[in-house]
Amino acid sequence: MEIPPAVRARGITKTFGEVLALDGVDLDVAGGQVHGLVGPNGAGKTTLLGLLLGLAVADSGTLEILGSPVGRTPAVPDGVAGFVDGPGLYPSLTARQNLAALASLRRHAAESTVDVGEALEQVGLTDVADDRVRGFSLGMRQRLGLAAALLTRPRLLVLDEPANGLDPAGKRHVHRVITALAAQGTAVFLSSHRMDDLAALCSEVTILATGRAVFTGPVSKLAAEGGDLDYRLVTTDPEAARRLAGETPGLGVVPGPDGRRAEAEVVVHGPAAALDELVVRLVGAGVALRELGPVVPPLEAAFLALTETGAKQPADLSALSEKAGQEESR
Ligand SMILES: Nc1ncnc2c1ncn2[C@@H]1O[C@H](COP(=O)(O)OP(=O)(O)O)[C@@H](O)[C@H]1O
Ligand SMILES: [Mg+2]
Structure with missing residues (x-):
């Protein structure tokens, strides 16, 4: 039997009022693959990942997740875990209590769960397991969010900018967890605004620029695009x-x-x-x-060439710096 792709999206469009956040996005994420989503701020990454997590539905297009079509009402698809815009955590509870609360909810829903201690170990938070989350750094919260996602043994893990706020040791933990998951057949779809974050981890990447997928395919092919x-x-x-x-x-x-x-x-x-x-x-x-x-490394050069068309033409510089200013304020 053929394994269905983790994600199959065709012509996905999503608007917020006047803003066209996603503009006809086609995407395939294979099972057991680490697929990167990269694009400048405001490109539509969080919006796209939110659709995969069932936080919103697309205006048009078709979306299949783990072989099942996604319906018209927002709901977390079976087998998917992850977060966008930082994980939702209870600040007054400890790391262990946060995970235990989630695990008991899921046990209630009769999903198979990973042991809380094991999840904390995997992301390198064992030493701070009994500290309140209130005092956690962004990087520690990101890792706890990853641990929470691991509890359900997802077949598709969706992570929005998981490298944000991570120190080198935290990055190593996250990389190790993601690589191990993929080796076990979990598809991981993760975003970053930096190409170099993804290059070491992903076999395939999709580049978003103002809501359009300007490249999707193997990282090796991207290097040749620059x-x-x-x-x-x-x-x-x-x-x-x-x-x-x-x-x-x-x-x-x-x-x-x-x-x-x-x-x-x-x-x-x-x-x-x-x-x-x-x-x-x-x-x-x-x-x-x-x-x-x-x-500039070849992947970075390709990313820049695909996302900043015309950046080298002096006439466009004023428009560009205006755009950069807007992006700063987001
Ligand atoms: N809830 C929302 N309401 C209005 N506009 C939004 C909303 N979410 C995203 N947008 C807009 O959609 C575009 C894409 O945003 P987003 O998906 O957050 O980009 P990224 O994650 O790549 O930085 C941006 O122009 C953003 O301002
Ligand atoms: Mg975002």
């Missing part, structure tokens, strides 16, 4: 490197990322094949290469 990149070279002879780069077909010498041209380094722009040619020429001319790498 087109030509800027590369930074540190050599034993920057003057010669600059000259050789200028002579290499397909390559251009560009100012560094901050517009300043650091003395020891050269920044070039072009396809990878032209860069290969430059390296061969450098070595041939007796110039040694000490460092070479993209100025």
Whole structure:
């Protein structure tokens, strides 16, 4: 029997008054896959995840979750757990009491549950299990929210910006939990406004930009979408490197990322094949290469190219900074 996809969405549209938050979104999340949803603030990530959690219904389009069509009344679909906009917790209860309360509700609903202590252990909150949630940091609340979602052994876990507020140790716990869940066949769909948060964790990503899915597919394919990149070279002879780069077909010498041209380094722009040619020429001319790498990592470059179309054109800068201002205030 074929395993149904965890999520199958076609033409999902959602408006809030005048705002078109989701604009014809198509999406497939396979079972047992960690799928990332990335986009700038206001792109529609929380809105989309909210639909999957049954917090709202789409205006139009079709949505199937774990093989079942989603109805017209908001309800949490079977087998799904997660949260948007931070988990709902009782501040005056301890971490353990919060989970115990949820577990007893679910036992009442006859769902199979994971042991509370085990869930706390998995997210690394054992040491603070008996502290009141009131004093928890954002990162600790996020991890407790994840523990709460684990209680039901979900087949689809939906997490909205789970990396927010996490310190490196917290991030490691969350990564470990997500990877282990996926290995057991749970699909995880998680959002972030930062590409680098997702790159390490996800096999597939969907990029949202103002309500539209501008890319969906394997992370490896996304890296190729960014087109030509800027590369930074540190050599034993920057003057010669600059000259050789200028002579290499397909390559251009560009100012560094901050517009300043650091003395020891050269920044070039072009396809990878032209860069290969430059390296061969450098070595041939007796110039040694000490460092070479993209100025912006390929995934980040692809994300920026897909979500900030026209950002490099000076005419659009005023519109862009206006938009950035609006996003700040959200
Ligand atoms: N409940 C709501 N009422 C009105 N507008 C909303 C509501 N929720 C979201 N929006 C708007 O929909 C758009 C998408 O928001 P959201 O899904 O929260 O984006 P993201 O999570 O990617 O930052 C934004 O323009 C936001 O202001
Ligand atoms: Mg959001």
